[in-house]
Amino acid sequence: MYRExxxxxxxxxxxKIIGVLGQGGFGITYLASDLDTENKYxxxxxxxxxxxxxxxxxxxxxxxxxxAFESRLISFLNEAKILLSIEQENVVKVYSYFRENKTGxxxxxxxxxxxxxxxxxxxGPLDTKKALAIFIEICKGIEAxxxxxxxxxxxxxxxxxxxxxxxxxxxxxxxxxxxKGSFFKINIISKRYSPPEKFLADSYLTPSxxxxxxxxxxxxMLSGTHPLSYEERKMMFNLNFPYGDHKTRNIIKKxxxxxxxxxxxxxxxxxxxxxxxxxxxxxFL
Ligand SMILES: Nc1ncnc2c1ncn2[C@@H]1O[C@H](COP(=O)(O)OP(=O)(O)O)[C@@H](O)[C@H]1O
Ligand SMILES: [Mg+2]
Numbered sequence: 066m067y068r069e070x071x072x073x074x075x076x077x078x079x080x081k082i083i084g085v086l087g088q089g090g091f092g093i094t095y096l097a098s099d100l101d102t103e104n105k106y107x108x109x110x111x112x113x114x115x116x117x118x119x120x121x122x123x124x125x126x127x128x129x130x131x132x133a134f135e136s137r138l139i140s141f142l143n144e145a146k147i148l149l150s151i152e153q154e155n156v157v158k159v160y161s162y163f164r165e166n167k168t169g170x171x172x173x174x175x176x177x178x179x180x181x182x183x184x185x186x187x188x189g190p191l192d193t194k195k196a197l198a199i200f201i202e203i204c205k206g207i208e209a210x211x212x213x214x215x216x217x218x219x220x221x222x223x224x225x226x227x228x229x230x231x232x233x234x235x236x237x238x239x240x241x242x243x244x245k246g247s248f249f250k251i252n253i254i255s256k257r258y259s260p261p262e263k264f265l266a267d268s269y270l271t272p273s274x275x276x277x278x279x280x281x282x283x284x285x286m287l288s289g290t291h292p293l294s295y296e297e298r299k300m301m302f303n304l305n306f307p308y309g310d311h312k313t314r315n316i317i318k319k320x321x322x323x324x325x326x327x328x329x330x331x332x333x334x335x336x337x338x339x340x341x342x343x344x345x346x347x348x349f350l
Contacts, residue, residue: 068112069093070121075100076170077163080108090114091141091240096175105175106160111141111168123168138169144239145171151213155206157226157237176235181282182222184229190289193309197339199227199234200283204339206236207279208332211245211272218242218270220278221258222285245272256294257281261323264295273328276335280320280328287313292321299323 070093074082080097086107087094094109117124125134148159148171162171181199185191191199203225210217218241226235241253246269254263260277262268281292287308306314316338322328329335 068116068118070095070110070166074121076108076165077172080106080172082108089238089240097172107157107173107175108170109173110166110170111138113137118166121166123166125167138164141240142169142171144242147210147213147215147239147242148173151209153206153209155202155234155236156209157235173237176226176228176237178226178228178233178235180223181225181227181234181286184227185222185286185289190308191286193287193313196283196286196309197313199232199286200279201336201339202234203236203282204279204332204336206234207275208336210236210242211275211332214245215242216245216270216272216275217278218275219253219255219258220275220282221255222282222291225282243270245270256296257291259295260321260325261295262325271325272331273325276320276328276332277322277325279332279335280317283313283320284308284317287317295323 069085069088070076070082072082072084076082076097079100081100082095082097083105084096085093086096091111091113092109093112094107097106097108098104099106112123116126125131142162142164145159145162148157152158157176158174160172160174162169164170179187203220207217207220217236217239219238220236224236224238226237227233255278258278258281260274262270262274284292284306288306308314309317316335320328320335329338
């Protein structure tokens with residue numbers, strides 16, 4: 066028994082696994098190459114932490130019914146469906162999904178780059194212009210997701226990949242996404258990036274919930290540190306910080322307001338606030 070599929074395993078009669086890109090609570094992401102074209106792809110496998118395998122097959126843990134597993138698998142494959150409908154250069158492209166080995170997979174473009182979290186740790190906090198230029202690209206991706214009627218649900222620096230040469234960015238990881246306006250069901254919480262309303266059972270989420278996380282990502286790029294969690298902020302709420310210019314600080318404060326109604330209503334409104342004065346964004350056109 067092992068957790069990851071070994072290098073050399075062929076999936077869907079088409080993709081040969083050549084390595085592991087990442088592992089999280091719900092899945093394993095592999096680097097694979099097409100047997101015919103040798104093009105590289107990233108393939109995400111639904112494989113929750115703690116599960117095991119028999120040969121290649123996922124084994125459902127004894128405390129879970131197969132119908133409960135099936136519904137989780139369906140919501141995983143739903144991530145792929147959401148992504149199939151979104152075509153925007155800052156959102157990772159998904160090509161297909163399939164079932165195999167008693168679980169499910171989706172095939173994505175392979176993004177050459179590192180997580181924004183690692184990027185900032187490696188190069189240090191970004192200056193305001195650069196942070197805003199990258200932020201605009203992230204916002205455009207999220208705007209496209211919202212336009213399709215979904216919320217991302219788990220925006221944070223580790224779910225954004227940046228290319229170290231051209232600084233192009235791609236949003237990945239739709240494990241926490243759901244239809245806009247629906248009651249919040251999937252319990253994906255990232256302590257420092259999730260808005261307060263996400264900590265409540267059955268709260269009603271709107272685009273302003275993603276906007277809170279976006280504010281956190283901008284804070285992270287400027288400061289090099291993760292924002293305080295919602296609970297820490299409750300204890301010593303003071304969002305005064307020395308990073309960025311006055312206008313950028315206000316954008317972060319408004320995006321991360323504890324009260325959803327006080328944040329920007331939409332990513333488009335947030336973008337309008339940033340763009341008029343930001344000439345550098347043209348570098349990314
Ligand atoms: N399309 C991709 N191209 C390159 N690397 C990827 C891709 N998708 C995911 N990864 C890598 O795998 C890691 C885990 O993927 P992610 O979708 O965030 O899953 P989770 O956080 O649920 O494990 C990412 O942080 C990233 O480093
Ligand atoms: Mg992730």
